[in-house]
Amino acid sequence: MSIFLLLKVILALILAAALAWALYLHDEREEDREIQPKKLRYTPFLPVGLLPTMLGVLVPLLWYQFGLRAMAETILTMGFTILIQLSLYTACLMAFLPLLRRRLRPSVCAILWMLPNYLYLCSNGTFRTGIPRVVLKLPGRWFVRLGIVWLAGFAAVMLWGIGAHLRFRHVVLSQAQPVMEPDILNLLERERDHAGQRKKRYRLVRSPAVQTPMTIGLFSRSTRIVLPDRTYTMEELQLIFRHEMVHIGRRDSEAKFYLLFCTALGWWNPLMWLARRRSADDLELSCDETVLHSMDGDCRRPYAELLLRTAGDQRGFTTCLSASAGALRYRLRQVMNPGKRTSGFVVTTVAFTLLLTTMGNITVGYLPKRCSTLLLDGAATDTITVEEAYTLTDSGMDKIFYRVTDETALWNYLLQHEAYRINQLLYGFELGLQESFIILWYRSGGEQRAVTLYQDYIQSMHWLGP
Structure with a gap:
């Protein structure tokens, strides 16, 4: 390693570990019988907004700094890498989901669906994607065409989802x-008051357009708790309101967004659509668990009967008491016979660690480019001065320096290759080094560059200086 x-x-x-501790405190707060004033x-x-926000901010920032072409190349390479990681993580989670649901609390299963949000950490710093193990090589023209199709599909699905939510909200x-x-x-x-919601910002309405109690709205000021046009007992209403307060406090509407x-x-991947349904079911199962844990044990049967009598639609970013036909049997079984399940902190820790450390092992390479363009930007080799060449020891703390005796031969060897771009800084080609890597510093005019030469890849950087 x-x-x-x-x-x-x-x-x-x-x-x-910090995440596991935060989740532990989260559980302790929800189980606290005496909630402190002004504390949710x-x-x-x-x-849940970290990854979408990162990509949304990165687009105009890169466009402003480097131009449209560089922005498009960076976003596409980063997007494809995140997409591959997200697809693999979802496939693994779907494969183990039956086992996880039997052994872990529903809240843990709901958390596992949200972990890919932390892939935003891989856009910079220590978690930046490094040397990939598998590169899916695409010609530049195919990469651009696939990128256009992928972005068009992404925009279409997002517009469809947002439009469906707005239409449903208007009807209701x-x-x-x-x-x-x-x-x-x-x-x-x-x-x-029980939920710690001191601000009266969630209006209660009744609508004949729904068949199940629900909360609709993505933002606090626009959130409405909606009851169907039917009669409920006060005991049933207490279960309904407790259920919706859990959803509101946890911001499950944002989670659905x-x-x-x-x-x-991953709109082209059927597994992603199936995962969306399974994750929504786990959000509801987690809410059921919290509602029943906070009330007397005698409420389990009335809650199950309420689920059976409730049918409805949860289109858009809504949360509702009803269950889909496929999830109803499972939810009823969890309500009546919850069984004993573990907290799942170990599983969460392992999943989080693997998600981040394996990011970038499989990625896409594209856009063949001559190394002369990459390394020299058209400058003549006789204008280049090598300042340092070294590798690091196994500890990473010390350097082993090399003496370049023939700079012309070095550049002729490097420039004969054709590279393909892997991500923001990496280019791949068969270099054939004996060392694991060599860091080469050189200067051309006022521009200082550093290039790391691996056996199969090259990583380039440059700075403007005196």
Whole structure:
């Protein structure tokens, strides 16, 4: 194991341990019988906007700094690499999901679906994708064409998902009327207090367009708790409001938007669409677990009966009490016979570590380019001065220097190759070094460059200086 991979693993384990501790505190807070004033009982498991935000910020930033072409190349290479990692992670999670559901708490299964959000860490710093083990080589023209098709599909799925949510929201709320019964409003207020929701920003309405209680809305100010046009007992309403307060506090509507984002990234992969349904089921199972844990044991049968009598639609970024036909039997079994399950902190830690440390092992290479363009930008070899050439010891702390006796022969050897781009800085070709890598510093005019020569790849950087 190289010193760089070891460092990567150590940092991933540290972050994974911090994540496990945060999840433990999350569980402790939800189980706290006496919630402190102004403190939320239900909070999100994980922040789910990191990866979409990173990609959204990176596009205009790269466009401004390097131009449209460089931005497109970087986003496509990064996007394909993230997509490959996301697809592999989803495939593994789907394969082990039946076992995980039997052994782990539903909340842990819901968390595992959210972990790829931390792939944003691989865009910079220590977790940047390194030397890949497998490169899927594509000609430049095919890479561009596939990139256009992929981006078009991504945009279409996102627009379709957002449009479906807005249409469904309009249908539901256009026929909705505020709930005015004092008893129901007082019960909702008590559930708000139990959840630590001090701000009265979630309006309660009744709509004939729905068949199940639900919460609709992606943002706090636009969130509505919707009841169908039917009669519920106060005991049933308490279960309903407790269920929706858990969803609101955990921001499960935002989690569903993130799941749509992941599905859009891999829109061509049927497994991603199936995973979206399974992950939504785990969010509901986790909510069931929390509701029943916070109430008396006698409420299990009424809760199961409420699920059986509830049928509905949860299109868009909505959370609702009803279950799909495929998930209803499983949810009922979990409600009536939950069994004993582990907290899953070890599984979460291992999954998080593997997700980050294996990022970039499989990627896409494209755009053949002569090494003369890559290394010299058209400069003549006689204008290049080699300043240092060295490799690092196994510890990574010391350098072993080389003396370049024939710079012309060195550049003639390097420039005879044709490279293909792998990611932001890596280019691949058969170099045939005996050492694992050699770092070469050289200067041309006022520009200083560093290039790392591996056996099969080259990594280039440059700085402007005196």
